[in-house]
Amino acid sequence: MLLSATRQRGLWTSLQRPSFLCIHSCRIHSTNYLWQDQDDQRKRRSIDYKLRGKGRQFVDFMRVVARGGNGGDGCVSFHREKFLAKGPPNGGNGGRGGSVIIRASSDETTLRRLGRACTAKRGENGLGGGRHGTKGDDLVIQVPVGTIVREVAPASTTNADEEEEEELDEREKRDKRWVYYPRMDPDQHEHELASTGRKNYFLEAERMMDEEEKYLKWRERKERQQGAIYADLAEHDQQVIVCYGGLGGYGNPHFLTTDNRSPKWATRGRAGEQRALTLELKTIADIGLVGLPNAGKSTLLGSISNAHPKQAAYAFTTLHPFVGTVDYADQYQLTVADIPGLIQGAHRNVGLGHAFLRHVERAKLLVYVVDLGGDAPWDDLKILQNELEQYRPGLTKRQSLIVANKADQVAMAKGNLAILEEKVRADKIPVVPVSAKYEKNILKLTAILRKNVERIRQQETEQRQHQQQQQHDLDDQD
Numbered sequence: 001m002l003l004s005a006t007r008q009r010g011l012w013t014s015l016q017r018p019s020f021l022c023i024h025s026c027r028i029h030s031t032n033y034l035w036q037d038q039d040d041q042r043k044r045r046s047i048d049y050k051l052r053g054k055g056r057q058f059v060d061f062m063r064v065v066a067r068g069g070n071g072g073d074g075c076v077s078f079h080r081e082k083f084l085a086k087g088p089p090n091g092g093n094g095g096r097g098g099s100v101i102i103r104a105s106s107d108e109t110t111l112r113r114l115g116r117a118c119t120a121k122r123g124e125n126g127l128g129g130g131r132h133g134t135k136g137d138d139l140v141i142q143v144p145v146g147t148i149v150r151e152v153a154p155a156s157t158t159n160a161d162e163e164e165e166e167e168l169d170e171r172e173k174r175d176k177r178w179v180y181y182p183r184m185d186p187d188q189h190e191h192e193l194a195s196t197g198r199k200n201y202f203l204e205a206e207r208m209m210d211e212e213e214k215y216l217k218w219r220e221r222k223e224r225q226q227g228a229i230y231a232d233l234a235e236h237d238q239q240v241i242v243c244y245g246g247l248g249g250y251g252n253p254h255f256l257t258t259d260n261r262s263p264k265w266a267t268r269g270r271a272g273e274q275r276a277l278t279l280e281l282k283t284i285a286d287i288g289l290v291g292l293p294n295a296g297k298s299t300l301l302g303s304i305s306n307a308h309p310k311q312a313a314y315a316f317t318t319l320h321p322f323v324g325t326v327d328y329a330d331q332y333q334l335t336v337a338d339i340p341g342l343i344q345g346a347h348r349n350v351g352l353g354h355a356f357l358r359h360v361e362r363a364k365l366l367v368y369v370v371d372l373g374g375d376a377p378w379d380d381l382k383i384l385q386n387e388l389e390q391y392r393p394g395l396t397k398r399q400s401l402i403v404a405n406k407a408d409q410v411a412m413a414k415g416n417l418a419i420l421e422e423k424v425r426a427d428k429i430p431v432v433p434v435s436a437k438y439e440k441n442i443l444k445l446t447a448i449l450r451k452n453v454e455r456i457r458q459q460e461t462e463q464r465q466h467q468q469q470q471q472h473d474l475d476d477q478d
């Protein structure tokens with residue numbers, strides 16, 4: 001129960017869990033080793049504190065409540081001038097509230113800087129002399145490229161608003177909608193007019209606004225029926241408007257009719273849209289490195305790309321994904337994502353869990369990094385494949401490659417490599433022996449990576465063209 005709740009809260013929370021902090025051993029495949037030092041409270045607390053700091057640097061899942069700015073209020077005002085005692089109404093309309101926009105930016109790498117509640121600016125109120133209020137500023141939320149924006153429970157906010165509105169009494173409802181000229185009291189006004197038998201223009205304006213409200217609610221319902229917001233911001237500058245700002249209120253000239261020459265009321269701005277959203281960052285890289293802790297993933301990334309991830313001889317050195325770029329002499333580029341180590345049982349939230357696999361989920365090519373200096377690299381491979389399948393069934397069907405690292409450890413490496421190649425022959429996964437630390441066979445590896453990625457890119461383009469052609473043919477038939 002505790003584990004599943006923690007898992008739901010995502011990687012950030014799991015990083016704070018003290019349980020995995022007592023890891024000293026480099027290569028332990030037992031599922032319960034993480035809990036062995038549970039009693040050592042003091043040590044646990046100090047490392048927990050350090051990790052909280054590190055964990056906070058990278059956030060890849062966030063729940064956000066976004067709200068468009070409210071519209072500005074309309075203004076009730078009349079033209080006043082010397083020798084013109086009763087001028088026409090000239091109150092300005094309120095400005096529209098700002099919208100909330102989520103935009104992908106290649107300068108961002110984490111969702112850490114986002115607030116839980118994001119509200120755009122409200123529109124300015126209208127002013128006398130026919131001056132309309134200015135529009136509120138949009139709130140642009142910058143997120144890393146690869147962020148997926150999803151709306152949660154689309155209908156809930158409208159229902160809450162409606163319920164709240166039902167609780168208000170008649171007078172409060174009116175005050176929420178109208179702005180009055182000084183000394184204008186709608187109830188008194190109604191009473192006076194009823195006694196003199198004159199027509200009540202305020203009631204007429206109220207009916208007009210009821211109609212408009214009904215139409216806007218119908219339109220909102222219709223828009224929501226079209227489906228919840230879902231956007232995959234996969235390119236720089238790609239954006240999605242998640243909440244529109246509320247409309248500004250009408251100034252009193254809006255209610256001017258041939259019969260009523262001095263309307264003493266204006267409307268308030270409407271509330272901006274509100275939506276609960278989840279933002280999930282799924283790194284977009286051509287190649288994803290997966291391996292057990294200490295297999296040498298970060299060392300490999302450091303040797304083939306421009307990235308400098310931390311490398312050390314203890315498990316879980318890497319706590320959050322790293323993306324490096326491999327530059328070729330002809331300016332061709334590949335991106336490679338290094339993620340924290342996976343261990344057996346990661347799908348049960350052992351170690352750092354397996355939530356960070358979302359960062360290799362979209363990789364074109366999966367690279368299994370295994371340690372040739374270990375006892376049984378083929379078992380490591382099985383563990384990795386099992387964990388990937390547990391995370392997303394079918395993920396191991398993705399094009400893949402095995403990098404047999406630490407080939408410099410001659411005593412074990414030669415024999416292990418032969419057995420490993422034998423074991424994966426049936427799966428037809430190529431094995432490339434390298435030594436990331438001493439940069440041996442790295443050029444060959446980068447060439448193989450490029451060849452594979454180019455081929456996959458080519459296949460994807462052909463597939464896309466084929467789909468477009470099919471769509472085109474269907475359209476022509478229609």
Ligand SMILES: Nc1nc2c(ncn2[C@@H]2O[C@H](COP(=O)(O)OP(=O)(O)OP(=O)(O)O)[C@@H](O)[C@H]2O)c(=O)[nH]1
Pocket residue numbers: 291292293294295296297298299300310311312313314315316317318319339340341342405406407408409434435436437438
């Ligand atoms: N001998 C030898 N040691 C290596 C090689 N590659 C990496 N190492 C060492 O293995 C240890 C772990 O390397 P990392 O790159 O931090 O391993 P990792 O897979 O990123 O580990 P985590 O981030 O904990 O998952 C370091 O001490 C490296 O120096 C290699 O080719 N040969």
Ligand SMILES: [Mg+2]
Pocket residue numbers: 297298299309310311317318338339340
């Ligand atoms: Mg690492």
